[in-house]
Amino acid sequence: MCVGIVGLGLIGGSFARAYRSLGATVYALDTDRDTMDASMIETVEAPLDDASIPSCDLIILAAYPQACLEWLEEHAEILGRISDPDTSRGPIVIDTAGVKEAVCARAFELARVNGFAFVGTHPMAGTQYSGFAHARADLFRGAPMVLVPPETDDARRLTLLDRVHTLLAPIGFGSFSVTSPEEHDRVIAFTSQLAHVVSNAYVKSPTARAHHGFSAGSYRDLTRVAHLNPGMWAELMMDDAKNLSQEIASLIEALDAYRLALDAGDRDRLRMLLAEGDRIKRALDDEASSA
Template sequence: MNILVVGLGLIGGSLCKALKKYTYHTVTGCDLNHDIENAALRDVALDNVFDGSYKGYDLIVIALFPEASEKFLEKHASEIEKGTLITDVCGIKGGFSDRMKKISESVGLRYVGIHPMAGKEFGGYYNSTADLFVKANFIIAPFADSSEKDIELLTNVAKEIGAGKIVVTSPENHDKMIAYTSQLAHIVSSAYVKSPELGLECGFSGGSFQDMTRIATMNEKMWADLFMQNRENLQYELDTLISNLNKYSEALKNGDADRLRMLIAEGRELKEENLRHRVGQPN
């Protein structure tokens, strides 16, 4: 295929590198920062730099923040050749996907959103890597009337760049699950590092500290946008977490060791059951 990737940050840059390393597709890249475009050319992450024409592409991947993705499509949809498949890599779907679909179909384009579950502590093209998606979960979020051919095309791309478990689900279910599996974890990490002890942790921390704080370096502009667009699902998960945390707090305040052991055991048993379930799931 002839593929255009718009936005050469961590995900867009990694996608270009992965496509060049693992496939025979022709890859064109587009970024507002022309130095980044030239760096991608030097890295052989691209075959071509965008020349201003949106004609002749089989697939256009918009790898921008959600708000920027919408604005890009609104501005350029009419310039894209009719019948082209449009996708995005945003961590939000739901209403966002509804709007992207409406814009696309108004000018004869096809749209299905995707969400590769891959990332790093730090973003940007210079942190991108061809192997970012290897064994990563990969979500495809079509609509009820989306073409099976489009779903198959995106599934094949995911497989080609090394994705592990590929899940096809609705935009609404994507947002419900991501509120729990991703967005809540980012809020917890951000809140966790606000302890006054943070500056004194050196020499006292191990893997658990690193696991809890790794994603606190998230980009505030992008993640605030993601949180707000999914705020109802995320609020539910946050309220559930706070309710559960209060149970541990009450046990400590009351000096109730039996209650504390019971709460810890509940968590262990739930995670053990989750692990057993995962072992039985196909990749």
């Protein structure tokens, strides 16, 4: 098996190490020369270029979204030349960005026009660290993997999903789910981006400096993802700005209800607000455990 990787950050580097540990040949590309040199010591066989692309079964775009699209624009023609969607010949190209509408709209179009296979993906794993130095072969072990296939007829869609599943399964993902770019971005604005914004905003209270000695577990959980890569997240969030803005507005509205109850000294109202959140949380947990 041969795997090509564009961008050797935490995600791309972890894919490289994971496939290498499975015995695959890995070709890769990174704009940073030191990263490139480090990766070629024991992980990457050779640069990903027009010579190595044709031997790849899977090409993983793991740079920032814009850089991934630029690579795809530049290589759409060669990818089309070595592929035949009718016979499943040629590599499957996937991206790994945390937002899907912005990337998939253009990538689906390039794949359709040039005749190669592309599936959007979002491997839901990460750490607060970034870069190849922190990449780990087991980063994706047990993690959820979201697949975002193009709109096409059912038979071709199933074949495509089956091929990408077969290529990705050895990495050890905990689950696979399939969704549309729009649904993905709506959900991710809530489960991931809003969580990072809230955590990042939480520590800005003037009281944050004063809590040493008795911070609770709840505080640690709430602020765990306050530490993040600002450039990467700003790009992801801006690509999903409408959904995320709505989620922030919705949360602000919900928070304000508690504040009003506190200011009014209305304990019954506060208890009802807390009971409502408790009820929703229990219902969600029940659904999740019976899913």
